[in-house]
Structures are given as C-alpha cells and as structure tokens.
Amino acid sequence: MSSANRSKSTLYYFFMFLFAILLQVFVLDHVQVNGMFTPTIYIVFVLILPIEISGAALLLLSFLLGLSIDVLSYTPGLHALATVVMAFARISLLPALSPKGEYESGNTLSSGNYGWGWYLKYSGLMVIIHHFVLYFAESFSFNHFTFTLLQMLSGVVATMLILVLTQVSKK
Amino acid sequence: MKVLIQFIYRFHVQFLFLVLVAFSTGLLVHYNHYQRATFFNVYSNASGSLRAMEYSVVSYFQLKKLNNQLITENTYLKNNLLNKDGKDWMGVVLHDSLQQNEYTFIDARVINLSTHKKLNYITLNKGRKDGLDVGMSVSSSEGVVGIIKGVSANYAVVLPAINMQSRISTKIDTTGYFGTLRWNGLNHHKSKLYGVEQNANIHLGQKVYTTGYGASFPSGVLVGRISSIKPDEEGLFYDIEIALATNFRSLYVVTVAKYSNIEEVKEIEQNEFSE
Numbered sequence: 001m002s003s004a005n006r007s008k009s010t011l012y013y014f015f016m017f018l019f020a021i022l023l024q025v026f027v028l029d030h031v032q033v034n035g036m037f038t039p040t041i042y043i044v045f046v047l048i049l050p051i052e053i054s055g056a057a058l059l060l061l062s063f064l065l066g067l068s069i070d071v072l073s074y075t076p077g078l079h080a081l082a083t084v085v086m087a088f089a090r091i092s093l094l095p096a097l098s099p100k101g102e103y104e105s106g107n108t109l110s111s112g113n114y115g116w117g118w119y120l121k122y123s124g125l126m127v128i129i130h131h132f133v134l135y136f137a138e139s140f141s142f143n144h145f146t147f148t149l150l151q152m153l154s155g156v157v158a159t160m161l162i163l164v165l166t167q168v169s170k171k
Numbered sequence: 172m173k174v175l176i177q178f179i180y181r182f183h184v185q186f187l188f189l190v191l192v193a194f195s196t197g198l199l200v201h202y203n204h205y206q207r208a209t210f211f212n213v214y215s216n217a218s219g220s221l222r223a224m225e226y227s228v229v230s231y232f233q234l235k236k237l238n239n240q241l242i243t244e245n246t247y248l249k250n251n252l253l254n255k256d257g258k259d260w261m262g263v264v265l266h267d268s269l270q271q272n273e274y275t276f277i278d279a280r281v282i283n284l285s286t287h288k289k290l291n292y293i294t295l296n297k298g299r300k301d302g303l304d305v306g307m308s309v310s311s312s313e314g315v316v317g318i319i320k321g322v323s324a325n326y327a328v329v330l331p332a333i334n335m336q337s338r339i340s341t342k343i344d345t346t347g348y349f350g351t352l353r354w355n356g357l358n359h360h361k362s363k364l365y366g367v368e369q370n371a372n373i374h375l376g377q378k379v380y381t382t383g384y385g386a387s388f389p390s391g392v393l394v395g396r397i398s399s400i401k402p403d404e405e406g407l408f409y410d411i412e413i414a415l416a417t418n419f420r421s422l423y424v425v426t427v428a429k430y431s432n433i434e435e436v437k438e439i440e441q442n443e444f445s446e
Contacts, residue, residue, distance in 0.1 A: 026225055035287035035359070055184035063191045070198075072218050073285070074292040074328060077198030084191045091184065137199060138289050139356060147357060 008108070013049070017065065020045040025072045028162075036154035039162045042069055042079075043130055046087050047123055047163075048110075051103045055091050062087035075138070082134040089129050097122055111167040119167060120160075127159050219282070219326030222294050226282035237423045244312035244424075274389050277302055277427045279309075279327070286333060286359040286419045293317065293329040295425065303327045306387055308428045314393040314416030315339065315381060316425050327427075332394070333359045333419055340382045341394050343373055349382060352394060352413065359419050361398065364411040369402055371409065379413055389428050 024042040032038045046062050066083030070076055094103070099114045111119035135152040179186065279301075283294040297303050299322045309316040309329050317331035318339075330337050332354060339352040341364065348371045350364040364379065377397045383390025399412040430436070 025221075029285065032287045035357075038287060056187050059184065059187050059191055063195070066195070072221065073288075074218070075288075075290065076202045077195040077200075081192060081195035081199060084188065084195060088184075088188045144355070144357065 008050075013045075016045055016048065017061075021065070021068050021072070024069060029073065031158070033154075036151055037158040038155055039158040040127075040131065040134070040155060041159060041162050043083060043086060043127070043159075044163060044166060046083065046090065047126060048108060050105075051094065051107070051109060052105050058087050058090065059084060078134065078137055081137055082130050085133045086126055086130040090126060093122070093125060097125075120164075123163050124156075124160060127156050127163070131155050131159070219294055219296075219298075219323060222283040223296060223326075226280070226296070230280075233423055236421055240312055240421075240424060247312065273432070274428045274430055277429060279303070279425055279427055281422050281425060282326075284331070284419065284422060289335050289356040291331055291334050291359075291419075292320075293331050293422070293425075295319075295327040295329060295427075296325075297427075298322045298325040298327050300324050302429060303427055304429075306433075307430075308381075308388040308392075309425050310388070310392050310428065311417050311422055311425050313418065314395065315388070316417055316419075316422065318387050319427070329425075331419065332362060332415065332417070339388070339394065340384045341379050342382045343367070343371075343379055343397070344377045346371070346373060346377070348373060350379075350411070352379075360415055362395070362413045362415055364397075364413050365408065367409045367411055369407060369409055373397065373400065373409070373411075375400065387428075387430070 020042040024040070028039045028041050042065060045065055046058070049058060049061065062083045063080055066078075066080035069079040069083075073079075094109075097118065099118045103109075103114075107113045109122070131152045135148050135155065139148045277297065279295040279297040281293055282296045283292075285291045293309075293316070295303070295309070303319060303322050305319055305322060307319045309319060309331075315332055317329045317334070317337060319327050320330040321328040332339060332352060335354055335356045337352075337354060340349065341352050342349050343364075348367050350367045352362055353365055354362045367373065375397055379394040379397065381388040381390060381392040381394060393416045395413040395415040395417075397411055398414040401410040403410040
C-alpha cells in the first residue's frame with residue numbers, strides 16, 4: 001500500500017505507456033459482443049499521470065498515446081483527437097472534483113488515496129468524454145445516432161469495468 | 172511584442188490544445204474524404220510486423236477451422252478444374268481466347284482484422300514482394316472480401332466490404348440489374364445495395380455477384396443474397412439489404428486476384444480521358 005502512495009519514476013510511466021498500448025491493441029481490441037462492449041483501456045495512462053504534471057506535457061503525451069493507437073489500428077487521427085480532448089478536460093476537471101483533503105502532490109490519482117466515490121466520478125467523466133468524441137468522430141456523422149450512442153454507452157460500461165478492476169487489484 | 176509573448180505564454184496550454192485538435196482532425200478528415208493510400212503504405216509495415224508476431228501465436232487456435240475452410244475450397248476448385256482445362260470432351264486442346272487467364276491468383280493469410288468498427292481493415296501476410304499491389308481484389312472461398320488499399324514490402328492492408336468507405340459494383344443474378352454495394356456500419360453480416368430502380372423484377376434470396384467492372388474483381392464473385400427489399404423514401408430506388416456471403420469473423424485464408432493486363436487497361440483509359 002505504501003508503494004501505491006508514493007509518486008512513481010519516469011521509467012514507470014514509460015512502461016505504463018507501452019503496456020497500455022500493447023494491452024489495448026493485442027487483447028482488448030478483440031473483445032466485443034455484436035460490435036458492442038469493446039473496452040478502451042489505454043486511456044488509463046492519462047488517468048494515472050501525476051497531479052503535478054504540466055498542462056503541455058499532459059497534452060503532448062496524450063496525443064502521442066492516441067497517435068500510437070491510430071497507427072496500429074489504421075484510424076489516422078481518431079484516437080489522437082479523443083485522447084487530447086479528454087486530457088484537456090482533465091486540466092479543469094481535477095480541480096473541480098477536488099476531494100475533501102485536497103490533492104497531495106506525490107499521491108497517485110487512485111481510489112486508494114481519494115476514495116471510490118471520487119474515483120468513479122473522475123474516471124467516469126473522463127471515459128464518457130473520450131468515448132463520446134471517439135464514437136461520433138468515427139461514424140463521422142449523427143446518422144444512426146441511437147446505434148452509435150448505444151455502442152458508446154456499452155463501451156463506457158466495458159471500460160469502467162476494467163478500470164475498476166485495475167483499482168481493486170492494487171489492494 | 173513583450174505583451175504578445177506574455178499572452179502566448181499565459182495561454183500556451185490552450186494554444187497547444189487547439190493545435191493538437193486541429194492536427195488530429197486534419198488527419199481524420201483527410202483520410203476519410205480522400206481515399207489516399209499513403210498512410211496505409213507507410214504504416215502497414217510497422218503495424219504488419221507486430222501483427223505477424225501476434226498471428227504466429229494465435230494461429231494455432233484456428234487450425235481446425237482453417238482445415239475445414241481449405242477442404243471446402245479444394246473440393247470447389249477440383250469441380251471447376253474439370254470444365255476449365257481448355258480441352259474439349261475428346262481431349263483436343265482448344266485455342267480459344269476465352270481460355271486466356273485474365274486473372275492470376277495469389278493466396279494470402281489474414282493476420283489481423285476487425286469487424287466492429289465503422290472503418291474496418293484487414294492485414295494480409297503478403298505484400299509487394301509477393302506481387303500484391305493497391306487496387307487488387309481479395310476474396311475468400313465464401314465470397315467477396317475487399318480491395319487492397321495499401322502495400323508495403325511484406326504486408327498489405329485491405330479495405331473490406333464491411334468498411335463504410337467501400338464501394339463494390341454488383342449485379343443481381345441473371346437479371347441484368349446493377350447496383351453499388353455500400354456498408355452502413357451496423358452489422359458485419361449485412362450490407363446495402365444502392366441504385367436498383369423500383370421497377371426492377373427482383374425477389375428475396377436472389378444471389379448478388381460482382382460485375383468485374385473496374386478490373387479489380389473478376390466478374391461473378393459471390394457477394395451475398397438479397398435478404399430484404401423495401402421501397403426507399405424518394406420512391407425511385409429500392410432499399411435492398413444483402414446477407415453477405417463471407418463471414419468476416421472467421422476469415423483466415425483469402426485469394427488475391429491480379430488482373431493480368433491492368434497496365435494496359437490503365438494506359439488506354441488514361442489516354443482516352445486525357446484527350
């Protein structure tokens with residue numbers, strides 16, 4: 001538990017970056033039920049970046065992450081766009097969701113440090129923003145609005161499920 | 172000047188955000204509206220080698236299905252061979268221009284594919300080295316798969332019939348009616364046929380084949396069967412749904428058709444159009 005509280009090294013984030021991409025492309029992209037419930041877990045990297053990271057670094061790292069997924073899944077610009085929008089939202093979202101004891105620099109942004117209520121709000125909003133941009137930019141129009149919305153919501157459910165699992169497994 | 176620099180510094184995060192959004196939207200729009208192959212040529216190499224590693228592990232689990240597919244195809248080919256060896260019933264060799272091979276076929280394996288996106292793609296384990304090139308058609312033992320959109324030395328990326336950008340010229344059985352097959356992004360077992368007028372005499376269950384126009388698909392490759400016919404809103408055309416012959420979820424082996432005289436066709440078409 002104590003290790004989860006301390007801030008992580010740059011090397012740790014580098015490996016998380018690679019791991020998130022490989023897990024997404026090789027495992028989770030193949031998960032689906034009739035085209036629904038595909039988890040998009042690579043964004044966990046943006047969620048766990050330390051609280052004290054600069055806005056510019058956050059945006060650039062998110063862009064790189066999205067672009068890497070794009071290259072591997074032949075979707076030029078799609079994931080990059082969704083991830084950058086989500087990262088930009090994080091800049092104002094984190095202060096707005098500020099927990100009782102305020103954020104402590106050096107603490108990881110996890111349910112262990114700030115509680116489940118806070119974590120679900122934080123990750124839930126981030127995932128919804130990301131998936132909204134992703135699914136509607138992918139269909140490139142509002143045709144089949146309900147279908148795309150359904151696909152998006154099922155994706156949100158699947159992603160949240162895995163995000164919660166990452167939190168539980170830490171304990 | 173100092174004020175400007177201060178201003179830019181103060182809002183540098185917002186500016187960066189706008190630049191990154193503009194850049195990714197640019198990529199998205201560019202590759203959506205213009206079906207250019209550059210992105211796919213460059214990245215099919217990087218992505219292809221990773222996918223080949225994945226395939227070398229996963230392929231073991233598909234061997235049984237793969238075998239069945241090959242047996243079916245073998246039987247089909249043997250049946251066809253009997254009629255197409257260029258000899259008449261007494262064994263005399265006929266010199267008929269119809270017997271000339273318009274297409275040569277190259278087999279390839281699927282090393283990656285998706286079916287649940289709007290823009291699905293398929294990666295093949297062969298590329299330019301094996302004679303594959305952009306524009307060639309890809310089919311399976313079941314039916315139509317798609318058209319090659321990008322190639323690198325060792326890999327190729329296919330734009331399948333279940334990609335919203337795909338357009339395939341088709342004809343309905345022996346009726347002589349033509350239509351364009353275009354996927355609506357919903358279900359990978361179904362697609363839509365556009366451009367068939369409402370006075371057309373068609374019925375459910377009729378088979379739909381490729382026309383062979385455009386020299387990418389050979390004529391007569393099975394696309395699917397008509398599964399629903401409705402008049403469309405404007406009252407001119409039918410809204411036709413096709414049950415696709417190819418099951419994209421279990422696609423392992425495909426055949427790439429290379430039109431033998433493609434250079435000649437392109438050349439003559441270019442000359443005609445430029446005059």
